[in-house]
Amino acid sequence: MKNWNYILPAMAAGGEQVLQKLNDHGYDAYFVGGCVRDELMQRTVTDMDITTSATPDQVITLFPDSIPTGLQHGTVTVRSGGHHYEVTTFRTESGYEDYRRPTEVHFVDRVEEDLKRRDFTMNAIARNVKGELLDPFHGQEDIKLGLVKCVGIAEDRFEEDALRIMRGVRFASVFNFDLDSDTWAGMLRQRDKLGYIAMERVRTEMDKMMAGPFPSKGVQLLMDSRLTEYVKSPISFITMDRKWVTYLDKLPQNAVYRYEMVLLLLQIRSTDANTLLREWTFSGETRDRITKMLAFHEEILASLEALNLQDQSNETNGHYSALRTNWISLVLHLGIEAAQDWLTINNQLLKEEGIFSSAYNEHCPLLLREADSWTKEMGVYQVKDLELGGADLLRETGRKGGPWLGRTMKILLHEVALGHIPNVHDDLLQAAKKVIEDEI
Template sequence: MEWKMAPSGMAEAAGKVIATLHAAGREAYFVGGCIRDELLGRPVHDMDLTTSALPEEVMAMFTRCVPTGLAHGTVTVLQDGYSFEVTTYRTESGYADHRRPEHVFFVSDVQEDLRRRDFTINAICCGLDGQLVDPFGGAADLKHRLIRCVGTAEERFDEDALRMLRCVRFASVLDFAIAKNTWRGLLRQRDKLAHIAVERLRAELERMIEGPHPARGLGLLARSGLLPRGKAPFPWTGSDMAAAAAMLAGIGELPGALLRWASCSMP
């Protein structure tokens, strides 16, 4: 694949990792956010890889690696000064806490792995030959500027309630619309946000407010009613967020993150 939005050294190093996996008779692809951002013409800052190789096989193939999440199939491979999360194809089940799966099963079909992911735009992978594997229409959704869940939205949000806030954050940062069925699923499952740790919510909010369209994100949050349903009380009402969104929208060139938060907090 010819990368235009990723540093050439990183892309070359990731290609070496994939080639090593291929040489051992295993499948391997670039996957997720790096493909999404490349197709959108946005800078690619990191690259995740997915493979048919089992974690212990990955560990045996590379001399420099870290077992960062063996139970979930993830090994961090260090190559030419870069680090890459290499994760075995997997399916998941039993999300008792609406955040992490209780059971992980390694599989041999990359499409089964893509099926477990949150949104279609993140469920795309690509080989060294540049051919996309895109069973859920993620590339088309990128063209249509649409956030849409893989499969049934209510199921995806029930599995991991943080995905609801990620949905709003992606719509805000990318300035995309949210598909009607995805939005309806979010509204039906929004009470599940109470299961998510406050620091996780804060991280999503910070990424949203630091993005290029924070007013859009705050407007979506006001309409969704998500934040009052979090684990800890959130001081802003829907009307507060709508007012903050209007204030941010009225500022010309948006200032840094701290000033954005301060602007939102002004009476």
């Protein structure tokens, strides 16, 4: 293994075996792209791509158990040492369709020609089996300078593949790099091409950016460039205040939290967010989580405003009791995950006064201080947590099922969560009978 320090030794050894075998049969072969870049940047290397002068057929001949994953683009997946490596023939591309996919691929003999087609200089560095680097576009220098810079003419690179515009922003954000001035200008001139790119591909770049260590940098670049206003399902970030955007970096390194905060800062309502997230191809699970947190926030704000309007004889105790009751009701209605997400985000946002309302600033400190304890004290969160089941209630009362059953069970759940009734079968049964009597 030739001086790989940021990769599993077995993966590096398996990749070098592939390169060595190609070399032994007279073919040029190099590691290329992200693995070389990340090693130079002292970042964990998670996979290794290989480029070679061997054609796909020649690669398959050398590695009979390989997988022909992308023959039209010259790519074969080779197995070695328990790992998989994408091996792609040196190539040039032309005739790009919809500013994304090349219609023509030509195999070439020299790695320098292959490197010319790549997006950014940091990704256009090749490394041979001896550990020697081939860097015709000075990618190492740009890495040291902290620059995202296009290979060749930026406008050409983005016209070939407009998704590279979002990739450039993502790299700048994740690596905390600056965008080269020509690269930035090329992005702005070609941003209208983003309308041709599938939203799923745009979202994937956003996901990686939002899950990175410096999402605020990426969001600020999107604010300055207005790139997201040109995608198939546009959204504008320019209304956000930059001082609030910086709090994104302080959240746990999870894309969902960051998306939730952005939507809060944009003051997008839960119903509108659901439509937007669907258009952006988020999964149903992620949409549900984000929209429930937004709905939770809307209910909290409404309850705090109502609290300010109430004339309570004992304001401190009255506020505490009202906040606790409302919190528990929301946890039962929208779930613990929505509550925990809201707490995580608002523990950051409350530090910025005036972000929502005077009622928010007045009451949220108490809410944030006590809510975790209130949630734990509930003890029950779903009807199934009760010691009295619906079937038990039907049997004990001799009544037929109907809407009354669901209503009664929800009342019991709420009363137990508030601590008004113990979660004991007989106590629940007596309380249920009283609820039924009151309804008759």
